[in-house]
Amino acid sequence: MELLPIFLNIRERACLVVGGGEVARRKISLLLRAGGHVTAVAPEFEPQLLALQDNAALTLLQAEFSAEQLDDVLLVVAATDDIALNETISELARQRGLPVNVVDQPRLCSFIMPAIVDRSPIVIAISSGGSSPVLTRHLKELNEVMVPGRINNLASLLGSKRKTVKQSISSFDERIRFWEAVLDSRIPELVYAGQDEKAEDNFKKLLTQWLEPGSDGKASAGSKASRGEVYLVGAGPGDPDLLTLRALRLMHKADVVFYDRLVSAEILAKLRPDAEKIHVGKQPKDHPVPQERINELLVSHARAGKRVLRLKGGDPFIFGRGGEELAALTESKIPFQVIPGITAASGCAAYAGIPLTHRDHAQSVRFLAGHLKQGELDLDWPHIIAEQQTLVFYMGLVGLPLICEKLIQHGMAASTEVAVVQQGTTRHQRVVTGTLETISGLVEGAGLQAPTLTIIGSVVSLHDELKWFKGDQVENS
Ligand code: SAH
Helix, strand or coil: CCCCCCCCCCCCCEEEEECCCHHHHHHHHHHHHCCCEEEEEECCCCHHHHCCCCCCCEEEEECCCCHHHHCCCCEEEECCCCHHHHHHHHHHHHHCCCCEEECCCHHHCCCCCCEEEEECCEEEEECCCCCCHHHHHHHHHHHHHHCCCCHHHHHHHHHHHHHHHHHHCCCHHHHHHHHHHHHHCCHHHHHHCCCHHHHHHHHHHHHHHHHCCCCCHHHHHHHHHCCCEEEEEECECCCHHHCCHHHHHHHHHCCEEEECCCCCHHHHCCCCCCCEEEECCCECCECCCCHHHHHHHHHHHHHCCCEEEEEECECCCCCCCHHHHHHHHHHCCCCEEEECCCCHHHHHHHHHCCCCCECCCECEEEEEECCCECCECCCCHHHHCCCCEEEEEECCCCCHHHHHHHHHHCCCCCCCEEEEEECCCCCCCEEEEEECCCHHHHHHHHCCCCCEEEEECHHHHHHHHHCCCCCCCCCCC
């Protein structure tokens, strides 16, 4: 190890920063955030630094650096662009045994300031020992994504319980087992989902169970704590970059995954490698796993203590039968979370350059299911047609000729623009545009394959103008 990582308590301790520019300001801000009392020395200060001077913990000393400024300080940061001066400061600090950091000059540093992910009280510090600051930044970004946004709330909750737990459980080893049970329980996820009160209740219950007299008290509390749950997660329309942070985190956490046909291979590649992956997707006209069976599988795996991920294309509550699955879970008293995803309409529209609403074209948008039942479409056509409205048909490839025919029959102009988007947001995206009269022939001629999404309305006319949005990544015909 090149450097020893330590976290220093600088609360109300004097820190010296030499420099008055932007780099100095960044270091000063950090020292102030950690509660330090900072004196900044420079012949001149940049305006944004001057704006900080109301802060009682900051003293701006307009002067040249001199050695006596090092008296009684805890640490020194040199952030000047004068190499000789930086060397002097480093040398003088070392003579006095003071930790010194010289910005961007590792050779002159006795300590460095790492890249940090700050979710105080949790702070993650990252260093590459000066070998690659860009790699360090990359790791910081990864951590920003993967560490839950509310981990600070979890840390505070656990911190507030330490004393109680210490008083209740005297054995050190047993306390560790208890804390592990807490982290294995639903408590962290409840906190991350903003349900702090429920988390607090669960914590109390868990502790009470743990302390219950009887031979299997702890075992049962432990097993209850690790009781399974279900995450009903929307995986978005295909591009893995469109996953939400929470979806990604739960994908890493799940023990077993039930996924649909629409979930792309790139998204599946982001699952925990050792997770059990079970395809329960339905093919058109072919229902390999009936919905009732899926419901049963979710319940039985959760009952067996597994963290079950139900991964669905798009958003689980838009033509996703998410509601039915939740009803089954509620009935069986299985805890669950629902994570929204970007629905196909939003994803396809954005990547095809077709705004679903637009001041000049449409003030409302309507999502419809376009699949045929016994060759028919059971829709309330007279009420579907309205001025200044965009219609979006999901599952409407087979029924496209009938959809167009019915809309014309009920009064929509045959010249109304239509776009059919195949595999929107993925590398295989294709967009075919036409009118209610022409689109079926064009789509057939182009050989489009499901999944496709049909967008109907004058907003489609904007596609030609806006289609190059993200056009370097997807093909727009
Ligand atoms: N819950 C999903 C929809 C499931 S219904 C969502 O919110 O997006 C399945 C239909 O969604 C498909 O028949 C197709 O019409 C549409 N669809 C899903 N992903 C798509 C994609 N990447 N490109 C085009 N259409 C898509």
